Amino acid sequence: MTGSEICSKDKCSGCMACFNVCPKACISMTPGKLDHLYPEVNQDLCINCRMCQRVCPENNHLSLHYPLTAFAGWHSDREQYLTSTSGGAATAFAQTIIRRGGVVYGCASEPGLKFRHTRIADLESLVRLKGSKYVQSDIGHIYSNVKQDLKSSLTVLFIGTPCQCAGLKSYLGKDYDNLYCVDLICHGVPSQKLLKKHLNKISSGKADYVTFRKGNDMALRVFDKSGEKIYYSNVWNQRYRDVYYSAFIDGYTYRDSCYSCGYARPERCSDVTIGDFWGLSNTVEHDSVNGCSCILPITEKGYKLVKESELTLIERSVAEAVDGNSQLRHPSRKTRRVRVFQSLLSVFGADCAYRLCELDRIFTLRIIKPIRRRLKV
Ligand SMILES: Cc1cc2nc3c(=O)[nH]c(=O)nc-3n(C[C@H](O)[C@H](O)[C@H](O)COP(=O)(O)OP(=O)(O)OC[C@H]3O[C@@H](n4cnc5c(N)ncnc54)[C@H](O)[C@@H]3O)c2cc1C
Incomplete structure (x- = not known):
């Protein structure tokens, strides 16, 4: 083999x-x-x-199911909500499971620039899972740990990208009543090594811990060992400044499989799918600055978990959720730019190849737009 x-x-x-x-x-x-x-x-x-x-889930496709309904939602505890990525749905589910005596598996960002799935069994430690890490999480031997917990009759919540949920389910090979799978709407993942190289470069090796998002503030924040913030770059307001984040947003650095992802569709492989509720009608009263979760219960078990968690929920149609979020319709596109980037990679390296592929847009933003603004045309 x-x-x-x-x-x-x-x-x-x-x-x-x-x-x-x-x-x-x-x-x-x-x-x-x-x-x-x-x-x-x-x-x-x-x-x-x-x-x-x-x-391998690629060889044995799992059955996928259309969501039962859709909710726009956020954590009812303001502090929990404000410290989460979208609306804090992941945290609310995790709290429910731990209060029932169960355990939660999710991606933790750890000092030393490590991003890996880890097991959490108490409410205080849940903070370690909070926040989206825009990089592929290391699964390690977590699936076998989950199996041990399931066999010991513990209730288990696993949160991850759809391919990780599929990987776990394929590994387990059968359904467990005591397992809850929550997958993220995902547009693709860069590798940890690419991120580490970038962080070491921008911080001269001082980077120890990073965050990618605070509500809708999509910014890379880098901290050193003492916890001091040594770098901040917002991907929209400071477009193209941070090459890693910009290339991630523009879809250049994902795995090849992400461009043909079989889970980027309305039918899902888990019990609940969560993401950002983009495209939510502005007639719905919500905090658009700090984010709002899109919550799609897929199974009855998932629906109950949503209803029993500490969330403020507004029922919407699945069509509205799908319309607002392209990742629920199709995988990220491997555009001509991405193809050119991939062929330039071995010669120029990721940073330079990305800048070359976006040269026209960078030129427009940095040179043409300021001139136009000055000339008021
Ligand atoms: C790589 C990536 C791409 C994404 N793309 C989209 C998108 O295109 N559209 C969209 O609507 N939403 C996307 N999301 C999801 C979104 O950013 C939020 O993670 C999601 O809405 C959960 O927010 P929350 O407030 O409920 O989570 P929080 O309460 O902040 O908790 C975050 C949860 O996400 C899990 N998690 C964080 N990073 C990772 C990771 N790298 N791998 C696996 N699990 C992780 C943690 O285990 C934790 O449970 C993406 C997330 C990631 C990690």
Whole structure:
């Protein structure tokens, strides 16, 4: 068995189901294009059992289901709401599960620039999961930890990208009544190595911790070991200043699989889908500055979790949610610019290739627009 026999490289989402299932632990994740991680099989240890191939969600597509309804919502506790990404739905679900004696698995941003899925069992530690990390989270051996918890009859909430939820479900191979899966609406993930290289460059190696969003303020904030903020760049107000964030927003640095993602559609693989409620009618009274969650219950179990959580909910139509959020309709587009970027990568590196591909837009923004403003034309 080789890595590309598990599934084709352009389809591999890096969900790590194969890595978790291998009985000989002979699969490692190694960097490929744009430093994204792909499975590599140690031929000396492999016994050709093909469990990695069988467990891959690319080879065995999960059944997907259309949402039961849609809610615009936010955490009813103002403090929790303001410290979350969109409306704090993920935090509200996590609190519900922990109050029931369960455990939560989600992506934590950790000092030392690590972004990995971790197990949280108490309310105080939930803060570690808060906030979107615009990078691919490291799953490690989390799926096998989830299985152990499920077998010990603990209630488990797993929060992740759709491909990670699919990876977990494929790995488990059967439904568990005590498992809740919540997936994020996702437009694609850059690799951790790409982010680390960038952070080290902009901070001369001082970066220790980062955040990507505070409500609707989409800004990269970088902190050093003492907790002092050493860098801030808002991706919209300071367009093109931060190359990592700009390239992420413009869809240049995702995995190849993100451009053909099978989960970027209204039908979903989890119990609840959450994201930003973009396109929410302005007749709905909500805090548009600090964000609003789009909450799509997919299963009855998911619906109950939504209703029992500390959320202020306004029922909307699924069509409104889907219309406002392109990731619920189709994957990110691999535009001609992205294709050119990928062919320039090996020669120029990611930063320079991105700037070259956006040169016309950067020129318009930095040169043409200020001239027009001055001339008032
Ligand atoms: C890479 C990425 C791309 C996204 N793209 C879109 C999009 O196109 N459209 C849209 O509507 N929403 C998108 N989102 C979702 C959105 O940014 C919020 O994460 C989501 O609405 C949850 O907000 P919240 O306030 O409920 O979460 P919070 O209460 O702030 O909690 C955040 C939750 O997200 C999980 N999480 C954070 N980062 C990651 C990660 N890298 N991998 C896996 N899980 C993670 C954490 O475990 C935590 O449970 C994206 C999120 C990510 C991470």
